Amino acid sequence: MLGIYLTVLVLLPVAALLAKSGSGGTSAFWREISNPEAVAAIKLTLIVSAIVVTINAVFGTLVAWVLVRDEFRGKKIVNALIDLPFALPTIVAGVVLLALYGKDSPIGIDVAFTRASVGLALLFVTLPFVVRSVQPVLLGLDLAMEEAAASLGAGPLTVLRRIVLPTLAPAIISGVALSFARAIGEYGSLVLITGNLPFKTEAGSVYIFGQIQNENLAAAAAVSVVLLLAALLVLALLGFALRRRSRHVL
Amino acid sequence: MSSNPAGVVGFSPASSGRQLGRGPASEAAARAKSARRRQLGFRAIALGYLALLLLAPVAMIFYRTFEHGLSPVWNAVSAPNAQHAFWLSIEIVAIAVPLNTIFGIGMALLLERGRFWGKSALGLLIDLPFAISPVVVGLSLVLVYGKTGWLGDWLAEQGIQVIFSVPGMVIATAVVSLPFVVRETMPVLRELGTDAEQAAETLGASAWQAFWRVTLPGIRWGVVYGVVLTTARALGEFGAVSIVSGRIEGQTQTLPLYVQDRFENFDITGAYTAAVVLALLALATLLAMNLLTRRAHRGTAI
Numbered sequence: 001m002l003g004i005y006l007t008v009l010v011l012l013p014v015a016a017l018l019a020k021s022g023s024g025g026t027s028a029f030w031r032e033i034s035n036p037e038a039v040a041a042i043k044l045t046l047i048v049s050a051i052v053v054t055i056n057a058v059f060g061t062l063v064a065w066v067l068v069r070d071e072f073r074g075k076k077i078v079n080a081l082i083d084l085p086f087a088l089p090t091i092v093a094g095v096v097l098l099a100l101y102g103k104d105s106p107i108g109i110d111v112a113f114t115r116a117s118v119g120l121a122l123l124f125v126t127l128p129f130v131v132r133s134v135q136p137v138l139l140g141l142d143l144a145m146e147e148a149a150a151s152l153g154a155g156p157l158t159v160l161r162r163i164v165l166p167t168l169a170p171a172i173i174s175g176v177a178l179s180f181a182r183a184i185g186e187y188g189s190l191v192l193i194t195g196n197l198p199f200k201t202e203a204g205s206v207y208i209f210g211q212i213q214n215e216n217l218a219a220a221a222a223v224s225v226v227l228l229l230a231a232l233l234v235l236a237l238l239g240f241a242l243r244r245r246s247r248h249v250l
Numbered sequence: 251m252s253s254n255p256a257g258v259v260g261f262s263p264a265s266s267g268r269q270l271g272r273g274p275a276s277e278a279a280a281r282a283k284s285a286r287r288r289q290l291g292f293r294a295i296a297l298g299y300l301a302l303l304l305l306a307p308v309a310m311i312f313y314r315t316f317e318h319g320l321s322p323v324w325n326a327v328s329a330p331n332a333q334h335a336f337w338l339s340i341e342i343v344a345i346a347v348p349l350n351t352i353f354g355i356g357m358a359l360l361l362e363r364g365r366f367w368g369k370s371a372l373g374l375l376i377d378l379p380f381a382i383s384p385v386v387v388g389l390s391l392v393l394v395y396g397k398t399g400w401l402g403d404w405l406a407e408q409g410i411q412v413i414f415s416v417p418g419m420v421i422a423t424a425v426v427s428l429p430f431v432v433r434e435t436m437p438v439l440r441e442l443g444t445d446a447e448q449a450a451e452t453l454g455a456s457a458w459q460a461f462w463r464v465t466l467p468g469i470r471w472g473v474v475y476g477v478v479l480t481t482a483r484a485l486g487e488f489g490a491v492s493i494v495s496g497r498i499e500g501q502t503q504t505l506p507l508y509v510q511d512r513f514e515n516f517d518i519t520g521a522y523t524a525a526v527v528l529a530l531l532a533l534a535t536l537l538a539m540n541l542l543t544r545r546a547h548r549g550t551a552i
Contacts, residue, residue: 002356005349009425010378013390016400020393059299066296070289078297080540084304086479087532087539089486091506092525095513099314099522100307124303150281156288185383188488188506192513205385205489212389212493221393224386231381 017228020221032222040199041207042226044118048203049183052122053176060130061172067131068138085127090188093124098193113195118203121189126182130175137171170242177238181231308529315522326523331500335508336527342416342491342504343484346424350480354431355466355473361432362439379428387425388493391418395494414496419504422490427483431476438472439465475542482535486528 021029032038067079085093097120102112111117141164149159187205194201196210204227211220315323326332361373379387394400395412405412412418446468450460466473488506495502503511505524512520 002353002360005353006357006375009421009428010375012394012400013387013425014378014382016393017386017390059296062292063296063300066293070293072293078300080536081300081304083536083539084308084532087482087486087535088308089488089506089509089528089532091488091509092486092528092532095509095521095525096307096311096529099310106310120303124307127303156285181381185381185386187383187385191488191510205383208383208385208389209489209493212385212392217389217393217398220389224383224389227383228381228386231383235381 017221017224020217021225024218028218029222029225032219033226035219037198037202038207038219038223041202041204042223044115044202045184045204045227046230048115048118048122049180052119052126052183053179055123056126056130056179057172057176060127060175061134061168064131064134064138068135082128082131085125090125090186091191093189094121094192097121097124097189102193112193113197113201115201117193117195118190118201121193122183122186125186125189126179129179129182130172133171133175133178134168137168141167173241174238177234180234184227184230311522311525311529315519315526318519322519323523326517326520327527329520331503332508332520332524334500335503335505335524338416338503339485339505342420342423343481345420346427346484347477347480350424350427351431351473351477353428354476354480355435355469357432358435358439358469359465362436363444376429376432379425384426384487384489385493388422388490391422391425391490391494395421413494414498414502416502418494419491419502422494423484423487426487426490427480430479430483431473434476434479435469435472438469442468471542471545475539478535478538478542482532485531 021032033042063082067075067082088096097117098112100107101109101117101120103110111120145163146159149163150156154162185205186203187209190196190203190206194203194206196202196206198207202210204223208220208223208227211217211223357376361369361376382390392399392413395405395418396402397406397413399413410417412421442465446464447460450464451457455463486506487504488510491504492507492510495504495507497503497507497511499511505528509521509524509528512518512524
């Protein structure tokens with residue numbers, strides 16, 4: 001029973017996708033993914049995702065730090081709200097961002113239909129990953145080590161660089177990898193805010209959607225496989241890095 | 251710790267020059283003060299970032315929705331297409347979530363307790379929906395169940411329409427929310443162990459009885475947590491459902507698709523109202539998650 005369910009839902013569809021992308025041979029596959037519009041879309045997705053996960057690494061770690069080490073009123077509520085981007089439907093994320101940063105922006109910032117809007121939407125939907133992977137590690141980090149380093153004369157920067165960051169690195173990396181995998185596949189939050197302008201704000205997933213609408217399933221399948229491979233590669237690298245790291249420590 | 255840690259710091263090259271002529275006590279005070287300042291700075295940056303990215307936009311949409319009073323909101327909520335979209339979303343969730351729950355518990359048992367070749371590959375397969383774009387999920391389903399898909403002819407002979415109708419939307423929703431129950435149940439199952447089950451079976455319980463009376467009560471909070479996450483994801487799914495539904499107004503339009511439709515037709519009140527309904531459901535999910543985590547912690551303490 002489990003097998004049938006899994007076959008109907010995952011196995012058969014993924015097989016069909018791979019078959020479709022390879023149905024015309026490698027030359028057809030290459031032609032589809034070297035189409036200039038497809039290249040622009042894939043490039044935009046990869047570049048913006050890379051920028052977004054870098055910002056996530058910095059701010060996600062900082063937010064986790066504040067949630068673990070700081071005390072202030074309303075901290076519990078802030079902590080609970082971190083998961084909001086996971087709970088909020090992606091299309092609603094797009095609408096919500098447009099309400100504040102769209103053409104009717106009450107603060108005069110309008111990023112709609114620009115490349116910045118792609119980044120903004122991706123930052124929103126991937127916000128929880130780094131925070132949630134760093135938080136538990138930070139909770140378990142022994143304050144005594146930092147105090148000892150400080151009492152031996154290490155400045156705050158040295159403590160951060162030599163003690164805190166090395167301990168947090170695996171958690172940050174895993175949050176970054178998950179963010180990246182999510183960012184390159186993201187669709188719902190981009191639809192309304194980016195305007196889907198080819199060669200400008202059209203992300204990979206949006207390009208695939210357009211090709212499906214045009215009944216060009218071969219092109220859609222080829223670009224899908226590229227995005228899928230990119231996501232799997234990042235996740236595989238993550239698994240590899242973490243395994244190597246844990247062996248190193250033990 | 252030494253009785254006077256600040257005294258040790260005095261020897262360090264970094265601080266000895268800067269702090270020349272000051273006593274160790276005032277140096278300790280200065281260090282505490284700069285640590286405090288740093289803490290406040292971090293807090294301001296972190297909270298400012300969250301406010302700009304998360305809180306302000308979400309608050310803004312609530313404000314915009316209700317700024318002209320309740321009657322436009324009421325009209326938007328009671329529009330026939332809005333009602334239809336809402337109930338269609340509920341219907342899909344009511345089918346996909348129980349299916350994924352049963353599958354999730356079974357698969358968690360298999361992955362946690364089973365010993366067989368290819369187990370880690372199976373685990374990867376379960377996680378695959380998290381690595382695939384929803385759009386790609388939709389495309390893959392069209393390639394199998396669509397008119398020109400692998401099973402297209404066969405399904406047409408049986409008179410079953412999957413793509414552009416509710417069955418396809420249920421499948422798409424089930425795929426994207428597949429891993430949650432499995433992933434939330436597995437760790438709880440591991441923690442539970444097999445001792446109690448074995449004891450039950452020694453006392454004459456059948457495997458089925460042991461499952462219902464011992465295993466299931468032991469893992470229930472993990473399962474419920476997974477169900478909450480599955481429901482939230484299923485209610486909000488957009489990309490995959492958008493492709494397999496064909497987005498036929500009043501027929502295959504779920505609430506998230508309705509948001510897009512209203513927005514693109516310049517019915518901002520309609521779009522905002524539907525978005526607020528979904529946002530409220532998301533906030534309810536967060537609340538449920540928090541209560542459950544607290545409950546689970548209490549559960550393990552007993």
